[in-house]
Amino acid sequence: MARLRYLEALRKALRDEMIRDDSVIVLGEDVEAGARGMTTGLRKEFGAERVKDTPISEAGFVGFATGAALVGKRPVVEFQINTMIFQSFDQVVNQAAKFHLMSGGEFRVPVTYVFAASGAAFGNAAQHSDHPYPYLLHAGVKTVMPATADDAYGLMLSAIRDDDPVALFSPALIQGRRAEVPDEPTAVPLGVGRVRRPGGDVTVVAAGPTIPIALRVADKMAAEGIELEVWDPRSLLPLDRDGIARSVTKTGRLAVIDDANRTCGFAAEVAAFAASELFGHLRAPVQRVTRADVPISFSLPLEAAALPTAETLEKAIRATLAGSAS
Numbered sequence: 001m002a003r004l005r006y007l008e009a010l011r012k013a014l015r016d017e018m019i020r021d022d023s024v025i026v027l028g029e030d031v032e033a034g035a036r037g038m039t040t041g042l043r044k045e046f047g048a049e050r051v052k053d054t055p056i057s058e059a060g061f062v063g064f065a066t067g068a069a070l071v072g073k074r075p076v077v078e079f080q081i082n083t084m085i086f087q088s089f090d091q092v093v094n095q096a097a098k099f100h101l102m103s104g105g106e107f108r109v110p111v112t113y114v115f116a117a118s119g120a121a122f123g124n125a126a127q128h129s130d131h132p133y134p135y136l137l138h139a140g141v142k143t144v145m146p147a148t149a150d151d152a153y154g155l156m157l158s159a160i161r162d163d164d165p166v167a168l169f170s171p172a173l174i175q176g177r178r179a180e181v182p183d184e185p186t187a188v189p190l191g192v193g194r195v196r197r198p199g200g201d202v203t204v205v206a207a208g209p210t211i212p213i214a215l216r217v218a219d220k221m222a223a224e225g226i227e228l229e230v231w232d233p234r235s236l237l238p239l240d241r242d243g244i245a246r247s248v249t250k251t252g253r254l255a256v257i258d259d260a261n262r263t264c265g266f267a268a269e270v271a272a273f274a275a276s277e278l279f280g281h282l283r284a285p286v287q288r289v290t291r292a293d294v295p296i297s298f299s300l301p302l303e304a305a306a307l308p309t310a311e312t313l314e315k316a317i318r319a320t321l322a323g324s325a326s
Helices: 006-020 042-046 058-070 082-086 089-096 133-138 149-161 210-222 241-251 266-277 300-306 310-322
Strands: 002-005 024-028 051-053 074-079 112-118 142-144 166-171 178-181 194-197 202-206 228-232 235-237 254-261 287-291
Touching: 002 006, 002 149, 006 024, 006 042, 006 149, 006 166, 006 178, 024 058, 042 051, 058 074, 058 089, 074 082, 074 149, 082 089, 082 112, 089 133, 112 149, 133 142, 133 166, 133 235, 133 254, 133 266, 142 149, 149 166, 149 178, 194 210, 202 210, 202 241, 202 310, 210 228, 210 254, 210 310, 228 241, 241 266, 254 266, 254 310, 266 287, 287 310
Parallel strands: 024 051, 024 074, 074 112, 112 166, 142 166, 202 228, 202 254, 254 287
Antiparallel strands: 002 178, 142 235, 194 228
């Protein structure tokens, strides 16, 4: 095993799949030069037929990827900026995600969309700081957001191998984190969550960049004898509802921390599931810690004020332990 950074793990997974399967191709802006780091060196190794720079037209190259998938390729599309999904939303949601159904099962669209450096980080301002994965969840697009390098590797393999469109979000705040990554291709299945830290007092569901926040709070509260179970869905859709249920059944309390907007966000879906399916096991109201429903400011203090933090998570956990709404 090698200890790799998150971004290095994504590159290794992509390279391993390109070696294993000649149908895997890479499309995007500046992918030949490896501007984001995920595709560095791949054009030299695999050639211009499999690693292609595209014009600055997200709708165009995402549509191109759909067509390539329909004729037998497995395109991996890298977005330089995750908010560029808005320019290509019709191609993803109204075309790629629907072809299988609309063709009566005759066609599959095995495309992987990679959103590198997603989310807010260091004053990137309103048009570069969204975390738009809830839009894709609403549209029924399979979506994953790994929190560690080993899961980034394993989920990237599964995304590329899947016969449906899959979106992979690679959050900016955790791309430099390291973990042990298997030498041999080892896929992490979609729809299977992971306990990051066991505990018996409160379940904390966290994903992607909020996992380190949840673990810091768990360490702090453990000194007081409060044991948090930090649960990572890894795959947002399909969602491991059974895994959430096992944890909440054990603890009786739930807090969700999510780096997306509060209204109609991922945290809202987890909270609704717990309220409707696990109500008999809950001993206190479910707590949500999310972004505010506002654009993210260029100002670092205002950016921080809009994002979920360790302080707001700790407050929510103490509220659920007290049996009250925060």
